[in-house]
Amino acid sequence: MPTIKRTKFKLSAEQLLEMFYWLKLIRAFDERLSILVRQGKVRSGVYTGIGQEAIIVGTGYGLRREDFICPLHRDLGAFLMKGVEAGVMMSQMFGKATGLSKGRDSALHSGVTELGIFGNTSMLGSNLPVAVGLALTFKMEQTDHVVVAYFGEGASNVGDFHEALNMAGVLHLPILFICENNQYAYSVPVEKSMAIDDVADRAESYGFDGVAINGNDVLAVYQATQGALARARDGGGPTLIECKTYRWHGHSEHDKAFYRTDEELAMWKSRDPIPTFTTYLKGLHALGDEQIKEIETRVATTIDKAVELAMNAPDPEPADAVTDLYA
């Protein structure tokens, strides 16, 4: 894996703390959801990204409001970072009328156009052609906004992946393709779904650069993203960044993930992005125990409030099962 310099795009101590906050918040949100599923309070549609948070924080931090993101089913944190209230996201997971989809779907199959968020369907990879269309409008308008589109290594085997990346290459669009390679497409390990080692290598056939990096190092992800963003904003076209990572939970909260070993999980847990970043920040004297405590309290309060709001929110009206079909 190529080394990404940690220093090219400078971050202030304040910004580093913000990134730390997001890592903690996203982790805690998913952990709470996992508990809520086990308690039977959230019924289904929970696909956590626990262990993968560095990708969302490293790619999402510092994006403009106008930039568009196309997150996938594990990227609840991307919605939060782009500006959706935690209470609204929690309501969405509860299927309440106050959620993004007003109870029509519990997972991340929704979006907020004004905030630049496009949430996909369950057909993995099908967000990528949509991302191409969004990037096309940025090119038409000659702005320097960028689309950041996410997909898993599993989705890189879908036809839409090929069509979208090829079209983005041909049209030279301002778009970043972020691969969250978490080693498993549900139960199928990466070596059974790809005959190559790196999804990043696929970029070459579309005429742009692909890079494989440590997806559990938030600063490495940030540096790679900032480099690709600067290039895209400058008319340099797309980049594929493959972030190697691992999902700690099963595919969904109902999946016991017996297809992998305890040793493998333990090995990846030792690469947990949060302690790594904590140690780094402490080394810089950017983070002290007091601040950790303060951030953890803020995170817990935010999530408690979100759960309370969602639990007390109204269910949708039965009549809304057939509304919002047509404009």
Add this chain to the structure above:
Amino acid sequence: MREISYLEAIREALAEEMRRDAKVFVLGEDVGAYGGAFGVTQGLFEEFGELRVIDTPISESAIVGAAIGASLRGYRPVAEMQFGDFISCAFDQIVNQAATLRFRYGGRAAVPIVVRAPSGGNVGGGLYHSQNPEAWFVHRPGLKVVAPSTPYDAKGLLKAAIRDDNPVVYFEHKYLYRRGKGPVPEGDETVPIGVAATRREGADATLVSYGAMMLPSLEAADRLSKEGVEVDVIDLRTLAPWDRDAVFRSVEKTSRALIVHEDVRALGIGAEISAALMEEKFDSLDAPVLRVTYPDTHPPFSHVLEHANLPNADTIAEALRRLAAY
């Protein structure tokens, strides 16, 4: 009123809408300098340039997906499927992405795209250049589906489709492209989506059809008139949502109904209209609702085989006689 062809009417609607609204653009295979496989987009590339008349790779799914993405930022893309048959390659983007988007966004977004699909047979196209896949999309809530039969409607419905805030699948019948001309207004006239047209009035039977099947349907109605049976002929023009009022009003008058379509029989538009008549207008009916359709088979290449399948004025007239005999 001056007369132009069905194909010219489609081109004129595209050009006028692109002049009227800078957010309208077209994308598809060979639509640029080449002007489209059938010549529909001829001249647009020269007038509007490569960023508004976009030649794409052979990627139907990405063509529709990109249209959806652009529409989320306020654009009104018109995506061309080179042949309606190829729309199956973009099926997921249309039925899962576009059709559900507003619903899953809690009503807070719209997908104003048009997917143009040159469909239909009687052109010797064989299995993959003759299909009529409209019913698939009528079966999917969240989509509108139109199928004009005249140059007038081809222009007016395309303009209405482009201005509509919903995804619209626009089936243009290839057999009609250059067969004859018809009156088309030069001005900015749209044809409303969801409203059928009565092409001929009669009190003895109702015939409901759309697209290229309007031609043999009107010919059959002519023949029946000479036999003393006057047929109310309704051109649906829009298949989703189809004009229930127009069909019901006609059947209240005639008490008999025949549906004609070039699409295959099983669960086609005719099945839906027939079921709706049973449920809502049973008291008005004096005869079973009949259908004349393509048989449940694939469109074959051989002229002999294809014509064995296509409904024609003879088979339609025969059904009308059967209906009138009740």
